[in-house]
Amino acid sequence: MFDHEITDVFFDLDHTLWDFEKNSALTFAKILVDNKVKVDLDGFLEVYAPINMQMWTLYRENGISKSELRYQRLKQTFDTLRVPISDEVIDVLAHDYIAHLSSFTHLLPNTVQTLEYLFPKYKLHIITNGFQEVQEKKLKGSSIHHYFQKIVDSEMAGVKKPDPYIFELALDMAKVKPKNSLMVGDNLEADILGAKAMGMQVLHYNFHRESNHGECTMINDLIEIKSIL
Structure with missing residues (x-):
């Protein structure tokens, strides 16, 4: 794929x-x-x-x-x-x-199962446009912080997705080439087109139930990642 x-x-x-x-x-x-x-x-x-x-x-x-x-x-x-x-x-x-x-900790369906499956096989990271003081608390409160090696937010980067620099910073921090990286996100413009423009592989989590756009593979449940990776 x-x-x-x-x-x-x-x-x-x-x-x-x-x-x-x-x-x-x-x-x-x-x-x-x-x-x-x-x-x-x-x-x-x-x-x-x-x-x-x-x-x-x-x-x-x-x-x-x-x-x-x-x-x-x-x-x-x-x-x-x-x-x-x-x-x-x-x-x-x-x-x-x-x-x-951040005191409420509900995750989307199959988040933990998917991260548990990926964790031994891949290095996992976060790229978020959310606010720094909130995103760390969300990750820790919902007990998934430990899965991620690098957490990059827009306040740290000084720009927001889809600006190329936030992806460049994340790739640099993770010490990985774009072609060996996969971005998974719900927002077509910010996550998918932004990462794709940097040469990253992309997977669109179709949270908003958008119609198929042909830019990349779309999934409707995180657990589908198990059959892709």
């Missing part, structure tokens, strides 16, 4: 290994109650999810800062729901969200 022998496998974290949607929902269930914000949780999450994705796209493209992302995704959600809320409460929610998010 791959043109060259794979020695190193690089994973994205959110929506690839770590169940962002479930853990995020549990975080909001806690912090909205803690801060006495009266809003229907399911209705809130339904509006929040696409706005959060839009904000992350803007952040990835350097259209907004980290602090703007954290504020705007909440502000726009409450505005859409027509729930009056002060900036002070939004700031508290934004802080509490980051403080509590």
Whole structure:
């Protein structure tokens, strides 16, 4: 399937290994109650999810800062729901969200089984656009930190996927050539096209149930990696 022998496998974290949607929902269930914000949780999450994705796209493209992302995704959600809320409460929610998010530890199906299978055979690493102070806690809290040799995040690199430099940095830290590396991620632009442009092999974990794009092999469950590697 791959043109060259794979020695190193690089994973994205959110929506690839770590169940962002479930853990995020549990975080909001806690912090909205803690801060006495009266809003229907399911209705809130339904509006929040696409706005959060839009904000992350803007952040990835350097259209907004980290602090703007954290504020705007909440502000726009409450505005859409027509729930009056002060900036002070939004700031508290934004802080509490980051403080509590990593305390929830749900992984996507077959994450541990897949890592257990790969761990003796390959060197495993993480490349993530997530925030440094949160991603380490997610990995440790969900008990998968020990599987990974190098963990590269966008704050460390100073750029975000799909910028070539973050992949270049990760490859350099892992001391591996692009052709012997495999990138596994959920985001077509950031993970797949970004890594492919660097000469890495790629595998698209189709978390978002996108239609087949022809750029590379797509998998719908992590356990499928066992039959590929």
